[in-house]
Amino acid sequence: MGKIKMTANIIRQEMIGTDIFSMIIEAKEIAVQARPGQFVDLYSADGSKLLPRPISLCEIDREAGTLRLVYRIAGKGTLEFSKLTSDHTIDVLGPLGNGFNLEDGKAILIGGGIGIPPMLQLAKELNCEKSIVLGYRDEEFLSDEFKPYGEVYKSSDNGTIGVKGTVMDAIKEYGIEGTHIYACGPTPMLRAIQQYALENGIRAQLSLEERMACGVGACLACVCKSKEVDHHSNVNNKRVCKDGPVFYAEEVEL
Amino acid sequence: MNTKVNIAGVELKNPITVASGTFGSGMEYDEFVDLNLLGAVTTKGVANIPWPGNPTPRIAETYGGMMNAIGLQNPGIDTFIERDIPFLKTKDTKIIVNVCGKSTEDYLEVVERLADTDIDLMEINVSCPNVKEGGIAFGQDPKALYDITKAIKAKAKQPIIMKLSPNVTDITEMARAAEAAGTDALSLINTLTGMKIDVNRRTFAVANKTAGVSGPAIKPIAVRMVYQVANAVKLPIIGMGGVMTAEDALEFIMAGASAVAVGTANFHNPYATVEIIKGIEDYMIKNNVADINELIGCVK
Numbered sequence: 001m002g003k004i005k006m007t008a009n010i011i012r013q014e015m016i017g018t019d020i021f022s023m024i025i026e027a028k029e030i031a032v033q034a035r036p037g038q039f040v041d042l043y044s045a046d047g048s049k050l051l052p053r054p055i056s057l058c059e060i061d062r063e064a065g066t067l068r069l070v071y072r073i074a075g076k077g078t079l080e081f082s083k084l085t086s087d088h089t090i091d092v093l094g095p096l097g098n099g100f101n102l103e104d105g106k107a108i109l110i111g112g113g114i115g116i117p118p119m120l121q122l123a124k125e126l127n128c129e130k131s132i133v134l135g136y137r138d139e140e141f142l143s144d145e146f147k148p149y150g151e152v153y154k155s156s157d158n159g160t161i162g163v164k165g166t167v168m169d170a171i172k173e174y175g176i177e178g179t180h181i182y183a184c185g186p187t188p189m190l191r192a193i194q195q196y197a198l199e200n201g202i203r204a205q206l207s208l209e210e211r212m213a214c215g216v217g218a219c220l221a222c223v224c225k226s227k228e229v230d231h232h233s234n235v236n237n238k239r240v241c242k243d244g245p246v247f248y249a250e251e252v253e254l
Numbered sequence: 255m256n257t258k259v260n261i262a263g264v265e266l267k268n269p270i271t272v273a274s275g276t277f278g279s280g281m282e283y284d285e286f287v288d289l290n291l292l293g294a295v296t297t298k299g300v301a302n303i304p305w306p307g308n309p310t311p312r313i314a315e316t317y318g319g320m321m322n323a324i325g326l327q328n329p330g331i332d333t334f335i336e337r338d339i340p341f342l343k344t345k346d347t348k349i350i351v352n353v354c355g356k357s358t359e360d361y362l363e364v365v366e367r368l369a370d371t372d373i374d375l376m377e378i379n380v381s382c383p384n385v386k387e388g389g390i391a392f393g394q395d396p397k398a399l400y401d402i403t404k405a406i407k408a409k410a411k412q413p414i415i416m417k418l419s420p421n422v423t424d425i426t427e428m429a430r431a432a433e434a435a436g437t438d439a440l441s442l443i444n445t446l447t448g449m450k451i452d453v454n455r456r457t458f459a460v461a462n463k464t465a466g467v468s469g470p471a472i473k474p475i476a477v478r479m480v481y482q483v484a485n486a487v488k489l490p491i492i493g494m495g496g497v498m499t500a501e502d503a504l505e506f507i508m509a510g511a512s513a514v515a516v517g518t519a520n521f522h523n524p525y526a527t528v529e530i531i532k533g534i535e536d537y538m539i540k541n542n543v544a545d546i547n548e549l550i551g552c553v554k
Binding site (some may be wrong): 002005043047048049050051052056077095109210211212213214215217218219220221222223224232233234235236237243 | 275276277278282283285286298304305307310311312313314315316318319320322326327328329330333368420463469481518519520521522524
């Protein structure tokens with residue numbers, strides 16, 4: 001099988017934080033082949049909004065054939081999605097991107113903001129000792145669901161949740177150590193993690209975000225700067241949607 | 255029922271191709287659509303050497319469309335000949351290679367490298383609004399367009415299609431210049447130069463500041479221009495601009511296009527091309543059209 005665009009039934013949707021929604025969709029053909037760190041494209045039903053919205057996979061239930069998508073309202077498209085209920089369907093394309101490589105070692109999973117959801121499926125599938133670091137602005141979500149899979153540490157911009165500061169502050173404060181980092185979040189966070197990982201010889205996989213159109217590697221909209229010449233265009237631009245969204249720290253310039 | 259159309263002596267099994275830049279060289283869409291069903295695949299623009307393209311963000315959504323300033327990122331003609339053409343040759347479809355350059359010499363180098371390859375047509379991109387040199391500079395001045403068309407035509411082994419920009423006062427003037435210089439066909443329209451401002455970040459939505467607008471929002475402009483050009487020159491036309499459905503494609507055909515390219519629609523629906531081909535066939539059956547050629551330019 002491969003990537004497929006299909007109309008999915010919405011099983012249920014709930015708000016789990018301010019502007020943050022958790023949607024479960026029935027998409028068996030996508031779910032059975034999906035891996036942690038991959039994403040899907042969701043399409044608006046409104047013909048004035050043509051481009052799909054890339055949304056990470058929070059949970060994959062291959063037996064039930066369902067996907068859980070946790071996203072934040074970022075504009076009119078995601079606002080429309082947030083209003084859908086189990087009476088609706090949604091068009092979805094996936095699975096997209098490469099996802100995380102699951103490696104042996106002592107893992108540190110780091111999620112920042114709306115980069116937290118994809119770490120949940122990873123936490124479930126990664127079969128090794130895990131520390132989980134979650135960074136928030138000022139409102140906690142999803143953290144309880146990580147507890148079965150490892151020790152959970154938190155940070156927040158204003159200090160109301162865990163350590164005051166960034167995920168890097170939490171890692172230093174709690175003395176969290178590991179041999180492998182898996183991270184998803186805003187670019188400044190990923191940049192700090194990249195520097196930390198490279199300086200300390202920690203193998204790090206970073207999940208990047210960029211504005212996308214096709215989602216399949218054709219349009220060349222969502223490129224990131226790569227250290228090596230890329231195989232597609234012979235320049236230094238890897239495609240986030242197709243070559244990523246997960247890259248090793250040494251592969252990309254953030 | 256005949257769906258075959260002819261572009262400068264090249265027979266397409268049906269009038270549907272893709273708009274350059276929206277489909278790569280077809281590899282990324284191979285798992286969604288049977289490329290053998292397409293009339294032709296039009297490739298992403300290729301230059302003499304690799305181009306890195308523009309900074310990100312390179313795209314933004316607009317009402318009923320999008321805007322892009324990719325900046326013609328491409329692997330250069332060497333990789334293209336080694337990798338992309340052999341891939342397309344495994345498919346039973348015609349190959350239209352989009353050629354871009356910064357100078358006349360750049361274009362000629364690519365055209366000469368393609369001379370010995372087994373491709374069917376070359377589409378010359380003199381209308382990209384997103385690169386600082388070349389591109390649109392050749393497509394907004396009739397004299398410059400005449401000169402580059404003449405220079406390319408003198409070297410080209412395959413028939414050439416000059417791709418026209420809508421960012422001109424009178425597109426028929428450009429079409430006539432390209433015709434006088436001997437082009438074999440025309441394609442139109444490239445994207446319309448636009449701008450979007452992100453009011454929250456108080457900056458341009460696309461890093462290049464300006465970007466080319468595409469999608470159904472621009473379709474009426476494109477249909478009008480195809481109609482004007484079809485009535486101004488005697489060349490076959492590949493029409494494009496916001497084609498989402500078979501009905502959209504038929505509009506272009508009736509306005510005078512011999513073939514139609516599907517662009518932005520591929521991002522909305524990766525199966526768009528084959529659904530449009532099927533829709534055209536359904537229209538022909540329903541309306542007793544024996545030959546698609548009866549419809550080309552049928553609206554006067």
